Every structure is written in C-alpha cells, then in structure tokens.
Amino acid sequence: MPRTASPARRSRLIRCAVAFAVLTALAGYLAVQYDSGSKNPPRCVVVGSDGDGRTSHTYEMSLAQAVNAATISAVGTTRGMPERAVTIALATALQESTLRNIDYGDRDSLGLFQQRPSQGWGTPAQLMDPVYSAGEFYDHLAEVPGYSRLPLTVAAQRVQRSGFPQAYAKHEPDAALLAAALTGREPAALNCTPSTATADGPGDASRVRTELVRAFGEDVLPAAKAAGASASATVSVPVPVAAAPSGDEGAPRRGWELAHWAVAQSEALRIGRVSYADRVWEAGRGWRTERAKGMETDAASVRIRVVQ
Structure with missing residues (x-):
C-alpha cells in the first residue's frame, strides 16, 4: 500500500508551488514591462488618416513582416498591377502566413502565400523567395476576369482555392491600409524603428x-x-x-x-x-x-x- 504524504509535507509542497508560480508570473511581468517600456522597440507602424487628417486606423507589424509586405507591393506595382491587386495580395499573405516567409504549412505548402510545389507553383526554393512567390500570385490573379471588381474573398479564392475562403475578408481593412502606404498613395504613412x-x-x-x-x-x-x-x-x-x-x-x-x-x-x-x-x-x-x-x-x- 503506497505511503501518503504527511499534512506538513503537503503544506510545504503547496507553498513551494505557489511561490514558484508567483516568481514565474513576476518574471513574465518584468519582461513585458521592460519590452514595452523601452523607448523605441523594433517594429513598424502604418497610420491611416481620415479626410480631416486625424488618425483613423493603424497597423503594427514586425520589421520582417514589413520587408515582406513592401516586397509584395513592389512586385505588384512593377508589373503594372493596381492598388486593389496589391490589397488582395497583402490580405492573402496576411491570412496564409501572417506576412512571414515560413518553410512549412499544410501538406507541402510554403512561403508567404503557402503555395504548393506539387500543384505547379514552383520549386521549394522558388516559393521561399518572396519576389518569386509574389510574382506567381499576381500572374494568377491577372487571369481572373474582373478581379478588381470582385469581393476580395472571391478574387483571392480564385487564386488560392483555399478550404476557408471567407477567412480573407477579416484582413481587408489592414491590407488596404498597407497598400495605400506601400504603393505611395499615403505619404509618410509607414514608420519603422529598427534595432539600435x-x-x-x-x-x-x-x-x-x-x-x-x-x-x-x-x-x-x-x-x-x-x-x-x-x-x-x-x-x-x-x-x-x-x-x-x-x-x-x-x-x-x-x-x-x-x-x-x-x-x-x-x-x-x-x-x-x-x-x-x-x-x-x-x-x-x-x-x-x-x-x-x-x-x-x-x-x-x-x-x-x-x-x-
């Protein structure tokens, strides 16, 4: 028959566990306070304004996400695609990868747009290149008749053929804000604070x-x-x-x-x-x-x- 711990020992164990939990929470709090209290934490912020010059919408992202968003926009405008196409592309990448160039995904999906080598999108190395993967997205989007007049979810789905087509909709406001700045329509709207x-x-x-x-x-x-x-x-x-x-x-x-x-x-x-x-x-x-x-x-x- 197994021995049971004495009441005094159980009490000590409980006190130790509570003390450990308090110390862990305190360490987490201090880490958050240190990060949020730093004068210029590395990040990028896009600010939108209404017609009266007041801030109407902001979007914050990491420096790596900003690089990817700027690349997606640059590839689109260089191909002569309108701002609406850039908005569709950014909303798609926000949903598929949160603007992170990841080397994993559902089945063999890769990169910003989670494109699949087995479906003819390109080689794994190509799909991990944001310039290439963005170009592939725009090439397929350009083949969708009247894509600029379609709801964003419909246009994105015609390219991606996702199992969750309505998921793109929630990213449209942020994507439109990013596109307005990155295509140059909104001046001085993007500000980044790089590491010092x-x-x-x-x-x-x-x-x-x-x-x-x-x-x-x-x-x-x-x-x-x-x-x-x-x-x-x-x-x-x-x-x-x-x-x-x-x-x-x-x-x-x-x-x-x-x-x-x-x-x-x-x-x-x-x-x-x-x-x-x-x-x-x-x-x-x-x-x-x-x-x-x-x-x-x-x-x-x-x-x-x-x-x-």
Whole structure:
C-alpha cells in the first residue's frame, strides 16, 4: 500500500508551488514591462488618416513582416498591377502566413502565400523567395476576369482555392491600409524603428541597389548611376516627374512608394536615413519635415543612406 504524504509535507509542497508560480508570473511581468517600456522597440507602424487628417486606423507589424509586405507591393506595382491587386495580395499573405516567409504549412505548402510545389507553383526554393512567390500570385490573379471588381474573398479564392475562403475578408481593412502606404498613395504613412544594435556593422549601399532591382526591376536605377556610385553610402533613386500625384503637395506616388520600401528595409539593409520631397526619415526619429534644406530633399529622387 503506497505511503501518503504527511499534512506538513503537503503544506510545504503547496507553498513551494505557489511561490514558484508567483516568481514565474513576476518574471513574465518584468519582461513585458521592460519590452514595452523601452523607448523605441523594433517594429513598424502604418497610420491611416481620415479626410480631416486625424488618425483613423493603424497597423503594427514586425520589421520582417514589413520587408515582406513592401516586397509584395513592389512586385505588384512593377508589373503594372493596381492598388486593389496589391490589397488582395497583402490580405492573402496576411491570412496564409501572417506576412512571414515560413518553410512549412499544410501538406507541402510554403512561403508567404503557402503555395504548393506539387500543384505547379514552383520549386521549394522558388516559393521561399518572396519576389518569386509574389510574382506567381499576381500572374494568377491577372487571369481572373474582373478581379478588381470582385469581393476580395472571391478574387483571392480564385487564386488560392483555399478550404476557408471567407477567412480573407477579416484582413481587408489592414491590407488596404498597407497598400495605400506601400504603393505611395499615403505619404509618410509607414514608420519603422529598427534595432539600435551596432553588432551588425555598417550598411552596404551596393546591397541596397541589388535589392531595389530585385523588387522593382532593372529600370529602377539607371545603369550609369548604379555602376558609378559603388563607393557612395547614399543611393539616389530617380523619381519620374510624370508620376501620378499622391495628394501631398503634388508629391509623386512613385517617390513615396520607394521611400516606404526603404524604410521597411531599414533593419534588413542597415538603412539609417531616407529623404524625399521635403520629408526626412531617420532611424530612431521617424519622419520629419525639412523645408529649409532644399538641397538635401527634393521631389526628383529618393535618397537612401546606409548606416556608417
């Protein structure tokens, strides 16, 4: 017959368990307080505004999610897809992977859009490349007749053929907010706070140029400038003067699209400063207006400076 613990021993065990639980909860609380109390935790925030300039909607994401969202948008606009297509793509990726480039999923599903190699979407390596997977999504979306006039859930489902087609609907407001910023319609709407750690060292401007071309195509940088600026820490990206205005003092949408892409990439590419029109973004400071420094900011180009 097994022995039973004495009342005194049971009491000690209960007190130890309670003390352990209290210490665990306290450690968790302190960790949360430390993280939330830090001045600039690494993150990205997109802010939408109503017609009166008041904040109407915000969306917060990690730096890695911002990189993926900016890539999805850049691939779409480079293919000539409208903002509505970008919204559909972002809502789909929010549902399928929460904008994370994951290497697992249902059966053989992979990547941002959970596309399956066995269904002809591409090789596993290709589907783990956000530029490729986004391109595949847009290629299939373009084949859906009248997709821009369809409800988002219907358009996304025609591409994805998901078992839960209505799940895309809940992501439409956030996707529309992201698309408005990342396609350049809403100026200075994306702000990222990259890590202040110096362990990663300085940025590499040549890598910024490489990633710009991967996302936006070879035409984003004139060949002569790309070849002759290898020693510079600043990448100057020309903005076509014929670009459509965004509504912010005539600033072209293309310029804000490029500027927001650079801000989203600030952690990954060690970017410390982005300037466009009369606005300047700096890591740790966010966006500000610099009307008096016309030589540093103009509407003819987006200037991206890496950390030194």
